[in-house]
Amino acid sequence: MSVLLLLLYCFCLEFVSATDTIAFFQPIKDSDYIISNGSSFKLGFFSPVNSTNRYLGIWYNKKSVLPAQWVANRDKPLKDSSGVLTISEDGNLVLLNGRKEILWSSNVTNSVVNSSAQLLDSGNLVLRENTTGTIVWESFQNPSDTLLQTMKFSTNVRTGEKVQFKSWKSHSDPSIGGFSCGIQPQSLPQIFIWKEGSPHWRSGPWNTRIFIGTPETDTVFHDGFSLVEDQDGTYSFSCSYVTDSLFHYVLTTEGDIVERYWDYEKEDWGIVWNAVQSECDVYGTCGEFGSCNSQSSPICSCLPGFEPKNAEEWSSGNWTSGCVRRTPLQCERVNSTGGEAGKMDGFLKLKMMKVPDLTDSSPAHEDNCRQQCLENCSCIAYAYDIGTGCMSWTRSLIDTQKFSSGGVDLYIRVAYSELDTERNVIKIVRITVIIGTVFTSICIFILWRWMAKHKARRNEANGIVLFNGEAHKQFSSENMLGDNLNQVKVQELPLFDFEKLASATNNFHQSNKLGQGGFGPVYRGKLIDGQEIAVKRLSQTSGQGLEEFMNEVVVISKLQHRNLVKLLGCCVEGEERMLVYEYMPNKSLDAFLFDPHKNELLDWTKRFNIVEGIGRGLLYLHRDSRLRIIHRDLKASNILLDKELNPKISDFGTARIFRGNEDQADTRRVVGTYGYMSPEYAIEGRFSEKSDVFSFGVLLLETASGRRITFYDEEQSLTLLGLAWKLWNADDIVALIDPMIYEKCFEMEMLRCIHVGLLCVQEFAKDRPTTSVVVSMLKSEIVDLPRPKKPAYTERHMDLDTKSCQSNQNICSVNNVTITMVQGR
Known part of the structure; x- marks a missing residue:
């Protein structure tokens, strides 16, 4: 007997520590709760806002300002706090009231004698058979109104089984409302919202990557959606958004799907997307054969070849009656009257459309899709998408919408006479546009000439201020600019008023400060038109900032490339010198690459796209721009990332313009960052295209390894280059x-990237490839890569570097700090 008591005591003790589990002998009362193992979700009793009813639910543990994401007794609320959640004798999870009546049950039909329930960190409540660990029921298969990560909703076309989401009746009543959301398989699966069983919104067909009826999801949720068909005929949909783990979708009481995400900066929930953004998103707003465009007024119009069915209703804004065909099709006339065949029907093209509902699909190639529809008299429209294949319609065209971007081209079948009418309209429009364009161009040219003369007079005065006095005297023929000041006309760079920039940055308030460099501070600002900018303000006490300011104006004022940061203009008033750049919201590459909390957001595909973009930008500087430019300070902190993580090379304060016949130059003023500087430049002051190639090679190794160049082995004093060389020789480069x-699927691409990096950081400049060859290697245009030779700086000899720096009286750095700023702008 004592042994049994001891075992029972141990079992109870184990349960007490398992705060995420409900056992047969330990029910959950109204005041109790359980929390998932990772503390993400909480299960317990709650009352909605403005309600005294009690419900059993699951919600975010630490961010619980939202309603519950799952509710058990939706239609049977508790009127008091007597509720108990327990495991019944047949192994089911049941919710009882004070009179022991069952308000809710997991309803597992096969009796499970030994079971327990566990709240997982995904928010899923699972009921397990303890002996085998088999899950016999889960809340993810019985959702309320919310779709969490890894949760699925599905439809089985054979059995008719469905897992759907159903809205709350109101914000204070979680009982089942009038809206439901699920998969409509048909020939091409779509997501639908139904209102009392009738279509209210649809996503458009799934093309294996996105729903083509929701074009905004192509960028926001790229690779986040997944819709698969199992062998048993089940279509399942799920979503995982890699850039933020805290998000979910909610079917609202108004019949909208809202995607919420946790904003870590604001410490609050925000909305990044919603399905019903305008009246055009409501199913069938414009009726049959009507098309909706939220950007036009009125929003509804008939498709080409059609006219309103009820003109009076249509003009009053009631479009539900839709449209009818204006001229019968040729094949319809032949079939109905037996008359002679006239001229063949044709198709009118509508661009960027949400295709109609009730589509039929076929595997026909794009070239055959048109002919296939033309040969079928019942086919009244067709479209082609590379993911869905050939789509055609034989029934009424309903829920068609015009997009401002995205969508697919839709071809509407019309009679030949409609084609002639359309051609005449096009001719009239074209003639009108041409005449209007010519007249407008003449007016713009006259206005431009007047403004150019006025601007030239103002810029001439500012140009004198910019290049006069002491600033101009400081530039000798040897330094970064030399005789290159005449190679560009700085006067063409837009000038900003000091007052405008002061207003944009809130008088250069400290809260808007992005960083600080040798030139001075950099501020974030917003112009009156809403454009965000980064303002680099030259400090009056700077010993080197004026020179870099002058250099950057000259170098970058004429450069235009997608992978170079864009200089919007400058400000030269009195003692003030400022440069105005486009603002980069994701800061710099090193802010992601070397941050243990952010580096996982850069998967290999994103990293490779970044290094490929840097390579393209560098190739433009070296070979394709009108000025041959050596950057001289290429490093991770000088690679800025836009909102889509596209790289842009920044900070041209230390760059040098080469003349057409120059390949190499010498300097007594070495600027840059040790580790990224090539040995011939750091020690001897010689720089060339191969200097930037060396820096790019270091960037490649940092990107692939996630380690800074300053990383080294304590015992063997190895730099990152030394470590890479050591692993290469040991045939274990995968370890880097x-x-x-x-x-595994990207291993060859990763190894190629490291191989190219080692070729770029070879000690002697003559051994390194040119920038164009590097880009070809990365793109696998050059298949066989040569074996690299020993890199520079394989061991840490900082004393040598420091002596070189002191002896030449160079301006340099032995760490990551240079005259350039280290934060993204």
């Missing part, structure tokens, strides 16, 4: 790859 991004 950042484990956060390693994927």
